[in-house]
Amino acid sequence: MAFKIPKEITPQEVAEQLKQGKDLMMLDVRESAEWVEGHVEGAVHIPLGQLMQRYFELDESQEVIIMCRSGNRSGLACELLHEKGYKVVNMTGGLSEWSDFNKLVR
Template sequence: MKEITTTELQHQLENGTVLNMIDVREDEEVAQGMIQGAVHIPLGELPERLDEIDKSKSYIMICRSSGRSGRACEYLEGQGYDVTNMVGGMLDWHGEVE
């Protein structure tokens, strides 16, 4: 499984890199803040919302501590998607949130 650290992701965003990010946390967790530009698809809804994810693009998966996003990566890789897990999750994120 491919991985990216929160620091690497923050640097890429600060440098203007356009990234596709999916936050798989629950509603009450994302209410506390999400990384700007991330799309919210709770982990349990991934199977029925695959039509919202473009197989021709790469995605960075985000959750609270990187456990659920890791499971999301495993599932999506099995479906043929190009995904990367943000290691450390939002607990390790020091950038801005919206």
């Protein structure tokens, strides 16, 4: 049976929560070259290929919003972290759907 992501959130919902000042645990699993091109301010960067060696850097007590470029790698990261006991949320559409008014930091 395929893994079903327990919870999803849109880029617009993440942006709105950030504007409201919510303290979000965000994980960006894109590659380093993608990260330096721009990322969401406050996100933690662990490339998907390093996640199993570095997942312990994340706070297991906090829900983790996971993002990538399109939502595919973040879906896989959700599965991997869910198996480790983390509460995960996949940001559907990824940063490619992050609206122009939601700027990325470099």
